[in-house]
Amino acid sequence: MKKHNFYAGPSILPEFTKEKTAEAVINFAGTGLSVMEVSHRSKEFVAVMDEAMALVKELLHVPEGYSVLFLQGGASLQFLMVPYNLMGKKAAYLNTGAWSSKAIKEAKLFGEVVEVASSKDANFNYIPKGFDVPDDVDYLHITSNNTIFGTELLKEPEVNVPLVADMSSDIFSHPIDVAKYNLIYAGAQKNLGPSGATLVIVKDDALGKVERQIPTMLNYQTHINAGSMFNTPATLPVFASLQTLRWLKENGGVEAMEKVNIEKANILYSELDRNKLFVPTVANPEDRSRMNVTFVMAPDYAELEKDFLDFATSKGMVGIKGHRSVGGFRASIYNAMPVESVKALVEAMQDFEKNK
């Protein structure tokens, strides 16, 4: 039976990425050796890293004056690298969920954190708006998509300070205006590749302004100077990420992705708004994530939750159980998720409704 992969991350990747990676695990770039066993300083792997950095710049229209890095440690390591490098005495954070909260916790080790707004009062089921940001902060940190709670900031907040964003779960899903950011970071394991690679886009002249001593590996400048080769990068995850970047370009880039992502999200949210058994957890349409669609059973049908999970599983749906802090269900419909899989889930919801 065909599986429909709705995992929140690590999550569905293009067939192209899987095929090319499997090939290179056996024979990389005609070397007769695996991509896993070739020096990161070989000309073959240097070409991989160079192309990956160039494609990120091309696809996201990264302006001059920014560097693209492939690091390790995921967003969780960025939570501390960002303030280590960019926070003088004070920074602002918008709290939209579990990941924002973790970023705030680390930032507090480095200075004063101004939490400009929070949706914690409603279990993070909306994006706060109309908040004020002090002029004297070094940046405003946002989490552009909240994987757990199913909300997304599809447009940057209009503020007078540079932005820093955790885009782990929606990077490459729609165009962004990189010029508004001092730094963007993203764990690879949603729209890019396997876990183990971390993408960073940093404005060069935002660096070098803090007084604290930064350990070498935590200093973005170290990695800029070495072209992400200061130490051995995660070569296999970077190779796989490059395949996805090539697939993205071949398929029309982030502009084309946005169109399909809107289509997929509309199909699923329309059904959730129609089907009497289910309720989306995010009420405001403009806050609804196009990547992670969270929903619960309607109050009158709460006892059917386990039944629906079993039914959907029997139809090939994988990974739709909701995060424990929200409950219910979560359908993650990243770039690589075909419209057909979204339609299969909707069909399962309709079939289940008919039988009740």
Place this chain on the structure above:
Amino acid sequence: MKKHNFYAGPSILPEFTKEKTAEAVINFAGTGLSVMEVSHRSKEFVAVMDEAMALVKELLHVPEGYSVLFLQGGASLQFLMVPYNLMGKKAAYLNTGAWSSKAIKEAKLFGEVVEVASSKDANFNYIPKGFDVPDDVDYLHITSNNTIFGTELLKEPEVNVPLVADMSSDIFSHPIDVAKYNLIYAGAQKNLGPSGATLVIVKDDALGKVERQIPTMLNYQTHINAGSMFNTPATLPVFASLQTLRWLKENGGVEAMEKVNIEKANILYSELDRNKLFVPTVANPEDRSRMNVTFVMAPDYAELEKDFLDFATSKGMVGIKGHRSVGGFRASIYNAMPVESVKALVEAMQDFEKNK
């Protein structure tokens, strides 16, 4: 033509590791999904992590009271995590090369570093002996194998303080007495798997003794508490590492590896001591690395360096160019390197000698 992979790292891996990884990149554990696109919290991947941690304990005979972790960031991140977590005010470091020097540089950000000895005076071509270690240091840090300079500490120094070791390039190549260590770390990309995974073995009660605040991701206790799942681990590199651990067990473990590694090293060093064209850079046999065999042209034949590199390359040797700080050649003969490849290199050296 058969390639003989002498890269220093990322480096040769068992065929078994490559085959199993290529399979799982397409279809992991019968899920019909790639190991790259399955949640790290799925029961299938949790089983991978659990087995990998258990096999490390089994193969290295890790005593009770130690935790095994799979982290990210390589040895370079450990250079700072070690003092962040383990150094109160003072620690001792043995300086045996470039990697030791980098570890020392990071430790100096956290307190007083006592460099107990250094072989820098002779371009690190020997292992210092007979040094004193102050009683009031928290640990003595050693680099057990020096990839660049071709030296190895095959036995732990006899000291009265706990050891901490960077074993990136010789872990699993011979038995070790883990009880002498407070912490052992190793980037995976030599004897374990692809780059992107970092193995740490830490004595639980060595932690929690420093007063400084440690950022969450840099605190070993975070990862112990979460079974290496605090954040998304590098799932594909960990999966591949597990395959090598299985291969190690199937092939007699580190005890069997040691025998073959001694045999391979003897074959190569014997030829270097015999062949008039070449000179090993490490004179003292007991300091010679069994993992990285470094050699240069004999003074009378210095002009033949490029010729030999071309000749060896024409015979299928890959990655034998020496590191720029030593020059000449380096043949890395890790666990997965078959005796046949070492013999092929020796044959190339002999053929080259006959024609001169």
